[in-house]
Amino acid sequence: GQNIDQPTEMTATEGAIVQINCTYQTSGFNGLFWYQQHAGEAPTFLSYNVLDGLEEKGRFSSFLSRSKGYSYLLLKELQMKDSASYLCAVMDSNYQLIWGAGTKLIIKP
Amino acid sequence: DAGITQSPRHKVTETGTPVTLRCHQTENHRYMYWYRQDPGHGLRLIHYSYGVKDTDKGEVSDGYSVSRSKTEDFLLTLESATSSQTSVYFCAISESTSGEEHTGELFFGEGSRLTVL
Numbered sequence: 654g655q656n657i658d659q660p661t662e663m664t665a666t667e668g669a670i671v672q673i674n675c676t677y678q679t680s681g682f683n684g685l686f687w688y689q690q691h692a693g694e695a696p697t698f699l700s701y702n703v704l705d706g707l708e709e710k711g712r713f714s715s716f717l718s719r720s721k722g723y724s725y726l727l728l729k730e731l732q733m734k735d736s737a738s739y740l741c742a743v744m745d746s747n748y749q750l751i752w753g754a755g756t757k758l759i760i761k762p
Numbered sequence: 763d764a765g766i767t768q769s770p771r772h773k774v775t776e777t778g779t780p781v782t783l784r785c786h787q788t789e790n791h792r793y794m795y796w797y798r799q800d801p802g803h804g805l806r807l808i809h810y811s812y813g814v815k816d817t818d819k820g821e822v823s824d825g826y827s828v829s830r831s832k833t834e835d836f837l838l839t840l841e842s843a844t845s846s847q848t849s850v851y852f853c854a855i856s857e858s859t860s861g862e863e864h865t866g867e868l869f870f871g872e873g874s875r876l877t878v879l
Contacts, residue, residue, distance in 0.1 A: 695872050696852075698867040698869075701867060740805070742804075748866070750807070751804075752806070
C-alpha cells in the first residue's frame with residue numbers, strides 16, 4: 654500500500670530551527686509537496702521537490718532524497734505565526750496526491 | 763489568492779437527509795477536487811474532475827456523488843447523510859498535474875464543516 658509518515662506533533666522555541674521529516678512509500682513518484690495549515694484554515698502551498706536536493710525559499714527549505722523515500726522541511730528563525738500543521742504529500746505515478754496526516758508544530762516563546 | 767469559494771461554510775443536518783456542497787472557482791483551472799479532513803487522517807480524496815462532465819472517484823467515494831456541468835462549479839452531494847460523514851470538506855483546484863512546467867500545486871477553498879446528527 655501507499656504510505657506517508659510524519660511525526661504527529663513537534664515543539665520548538667521562537668527563533669530556533671526545526672526540521673520536520675516525512676518518509677514515503679508510494680507507487681511511483683511525480684513530486685513531493687509541503688503545505689502549511691493554520692488551525693481552522695485551508696492548507697496553503699509551501700514547496701515542491703521533484704529532484705534530489707535542497708530547495709530554499711526564505712526561512713523555509715525543503716529537501717528530497719528519492720532513493721531513501723525521504724524529505725524534510727526546515728524552518729529557520731521560527732516565529733509564533735509558524736505554529737501550524739505541516740502536511741507532506743506525494744504525487745504518485747497516476748498523478749494522485751497521497752497525504753500524510755500532518756505534523757502539528759507548536760512554537761513556544 | 764486563487765478565487766475559490768465554498769458554500770455553505772457550516773452545516774448541521776440529520777442522518778438520512780441529502781446535502782449538497784458547492785465549490786465555485788474564478789480561475790478557469792481544469793482540475794477540481796473534493797477532500798475530507800478528519801483528525802488523525804491525511805486529506806482523503808473523495809472525487810475529482812478533470813473537465814466539464816469528466817469526473818472520477820477517489821479513495822473514499824462511497825456515499826458521495828459529484829457533478830461538474832460548468833468549468834467553474836463542482837458540486838458534492840451526500841444522497842443520504844450518515845454520522846460517519848461528519849467532517850471538514852475542502853474543495854481544491856489546480857491548473858495541471860505536476861510536470862516540467864507546473865508544480866501541480868493545489869489551491870484550497872476555506873472548507874465546509876458538516877455535522878451529521
